[in-house]
Amino acid sequence: MTRLARWLLVVVVVLASVGAGIGAWALTRDTGSKLPEISAYTHGRTVRVGPFVYCNVMNLNECQSPQTQGELSVNDRDPVQLSVPAAIGRAPWRLLRVYEDERNSTTTIYRPDTELAVTIPTVDPQRGKLTGVVVQLLTLVQDPSGELRDAPHAEWSVRLVWP
Template sequence: MTRWVRWVLVVVVVLASAGAGVAAWALTRGSAETMPEISVYSHGHSVRVGPYVYCNVVNLNECQKSQTQGELAVDARYPIQLSVPASIGRAPWRLLQVYEDESNSTSTTFRPNTRLAVTIPTTDPHRGKLTGIVVQLLTLVQDPKGELHDAPHAEWSVRAVWS
């Protein structure tokens, strides 16, 4: 090869590399990974809530703690409609319903790809008024004895505000 041909090839490779870098930057800018949000609705009021805490699924000690809690106006006549995005629904997730007497709170676990929405009554004849809901995204962890347990690695919280 002549010196001129090698020089042209070097210039083409450098320009192609720079073009690929600029294209990758252009495609990914503005698409910062956002945290999933849940949505709750009751009688004309709607709220979208980001995670209260969101941990790395591989390292549960590496967490982002916004401690954001949503608030939804409720009354006894209208239930809460909860919607979770597919990013939550395609994994095992748990719904905690917290009542005035916290010892009467309930927990429901949903298997992957089974539920994206739940209707939640705001009162229960045995538990009283609902004071809040918590959505937890679950992962399996192994305890020191080698036993597997589910543990939340992300959590969304909504407080029921009674009118």
């Protein structure tokens, strides 16, 4: 191989590498800042919602607070089908079900990689009408007394509207 051929080959490889790098950057530049969304579906209608608050898991004082809240019309016949993306489901997450009397609210914690969708009846025989659902991403924190407890570092909220 002549010296000119080797030089041309090096130029082609460098240009191809630069092109691949620019292409990868162009494809991923907007996805890094997009926060996960949850979705809720009932009676033929879906709502997708971003987080109400989203904090850095390593520094819970560093937060984005878009205060986004979804709204979904419900009835007593059709359950709500809640879906979370893998970005949420691969971590421990908590589902809060809020009822008319908030003292009757319930909490379920899902272990990582176990659930991406949950079906929730809109009426509970003991608790009454469901008025909202909240999804929280959890992290362990140490409280002032030294005890470890879970705390949300991100939260999504859907308000349920009754006719």
